[in-house]
Amino acid sequence: MDLLDVSLVNWSRAQFALTAMYHWLFVPLTLGLGIIQAIMETIYVKTGKEEWKKAAKFWMTVFGINFAIGVATGIILEFQFGTNWSNYSWFVGDIFGAPLAIEGILAFFMEATFISIMFFGWNKVSKGWHLAATWLTIAGATISALWILVANAWMQNPLGMQFNPATVRNEMIDFWSLLSSPIAINKFFHAVTSGWVLGAIFVAGVSAWYLLKKREVDFAKRSIKVASIFGFVATLLVAYTGDGSAYHVAQKQPMKLAVMEGLYKGQQGTPLVIMGIVNPAKEKYNDNVEPVLVPLRIPKMLSFLGYRDFNAFVPGIQDIIDGGYTTINDTTKALSFEQKKTMGQAAINALKQYKEAEKANDTTALATHKAVLDTNYKYFGYGYLDKPEDSIPNVPLIFYSFHLMVGLGFFFIALFVVILFFDYKKILEKQKWLLWVTLFTIPLGYLAGELGWIVAEVGRQPWAIQDVLPVQAAISSIQTSSVQITFFLFLIMFTALLIAEIRIMLKQIKKGPVED
């Protein structure tokens, strides 16, 4: 057997992160723009006004440009679970594969079929059928998001499964619990509504540009009105589901919450840090150095957000590693890192001995080792970790990503409120400063989405599956150089395609909503 190459793990992670981050540049716009163009076409079908058809068709053209590259990056993501995370694919494939397959069967065919009618069917099917195809295209995209987010939520909070030592994998025992998991439901709405926000920001920003240029004024005013109403509702939903996310993270991934807030030592009535600087002098989790400099805090708010109680105890990084604390939802004393590691190693050893007993056909030993395995399985993944620091994600990256994302979220709410106000007063096109701000908010919309995924995914390191499988035990056995080559090939290819996409999109926007 080969030696474990740590750089292989890191390069495999980098490649997955690269693909996922590129993919997420395109997916949210598909989700948001899809709804907006469908709303416009609905108004067209209801009122018969050609202006709405013209608007819908323009945004569909932009949608098509964006959709193509989303498809291109998506296929790599799916197959990478196999190519770079071979162990993962077997260890949890019995559960994880199902949502992916269902995504293909239920969502991708729906998208692929109805998008062709949406684009090519204007003169070939009735108005009503075309409208249905437009809605079904975006429904397909949203259902696709549902299944992949169900799968992702399961990685963060594995449930509905049982480890089978005979097959050396986790096996599904309750499909409904995967699908109905509150974390999955919340994650789905948070991710999808964040896509709606980006779609709204994009349409509002492009429309603002037309208003600044005094071009296509009627079209731009129609578009910005739809976008800002839709965007305002979407930002409120994002804020609501974001609060839900934080609550679930507090219950299921306390380390992630502690890292998001730079919290090392918990207390009852923990304040929420809304701004601050991560102290570069803090080198160890237990060195008593102040973790956050010049923090701006809201008293007791983290306790409330995490546990719905202003006086609840929120564990910090050091508490989680040392163990021995209780929370209002769990009165048993938390285990320390060392205790979990001991249990993890006991579970792995029990599995090893189980397999030996299996070869020897020793049924008594099988039962004994299985009992040990079952008792300790909850912390199976800790057996692969070496020291406490291995269980702590990158604090500065997560802290800043989280705070910037939240800050941007509130900024988006304010922006849509202001746009709606001036639009209501019918003086929007005179507010040049606001139009410029709206235009330059487009990249911020993308940034917020990427930051969200950094918090979600880097924030759960080292786990591929929470507490059960760390990334170093999830990889494929390939040379690091192979992954390095494909990483740079993907980087070059995706970047070239991104440039190609942006150029075409800018040209299309410059051309405006004229008939082809």
Next chain:
Amino acid sequence: MITYSFLQHYWWFLISLLAGILSFLLFVQGGQSMIFSLGKTEDQRRLLVNVLGKKWEYTFTTLVTFGGAFFASFPLFYSTSFGGAYWVWMLILFCFTIQAVSYEYQNKPGRFFSTNTYRGFLFINGLLGTFLLGAAIATFFTGSEFTVNKQNITEFGGQLSPVISQWDNPLHGLEALFDVRNWLFGLAVFFLARTLAVLFFKNRLNNAEIEGRLHKLLAVNAVPFLVFFLAFVIWTLFASGFAVKPGTNEVFMESMKYLNNLFQMPLLLICFLAGVVLVLFGIIKSFLKDSWRKGIWYAGAGTITTVTTLFLVAGYNGTAYYPSTSDLQSSLTIFNSSSSFFTLKVMSLVSLLIPFIAVYIFYAWRALEKTHTSIEEINEKDSHAY
């Protein structure tokens, strides 16, 4: 009676059917490989791109679903083959990634790459995508070098790699190109895709000049397809195959295993022969009767039937569908690589929706293909064209 074995067979059938449908839909790739040679003017090339452009997503989606379904139903294949034959799968992915943007972007104002570069991407996808997929599938009969040891995962402490499936050849999949039989099937798939593309163009196009060139092109592609396909099939049927001993599950080499499978499963033999006959009928009648446009449907149905049957022969009747030549006992069968009974049951319920999906695909296909596509149509003011 829904037993575990029944579901394993059922899912292998669905995987086989998806492989058959994918093989048929590769006519898109076949067509892409002849944009430059078949289309002599810009208008003609644009017409070819547009007639294929309404279908490319079906092929792409079927490929993605094929991967997803394999993951869900036979995850040990997913982890062993994709994680091991890394380079073959990565090359296939690259071929399909560059395809995905090439239709939409090639004629848009402000394009970063030239129209011909995007068409070059489509050509690469048509040439390499089909050949590599064929070569990768051929390893289901010729074998690969890997070992599977689930106990590896119990290694911990940062010393040994805990990976269950280990690939034994440092070329990680590229070694498949050193096997002549893999080449034969790869080339057969490539020429099949082109043959189907000719029949598809014949069915869909309304352009006398291009149609005039299809007759010769059909022969030029159908003959090598038949030669490569028959060479692969005859060689495989008479070669030793990877058999599984009932009871002990021991994998061993059996003389003429795949031929035996056909005789021992006469229904498959009938399907296989019927599939081949349908393909031949579609090709030959199209060749002999220029005005006949329905060849794609016969050859397409024949392709689906033949490839589905080939997959079933590889996996049914005590056969290892993904054999290991390094360690026979590591070979994957539909029993040792499948998902659990519960997961297969859940997935089977979902699969009941497939007919419904087929109905709306049929509707959409018909809605868009009421007339034959012409240059005038794609130049219409209100049409979305590539």
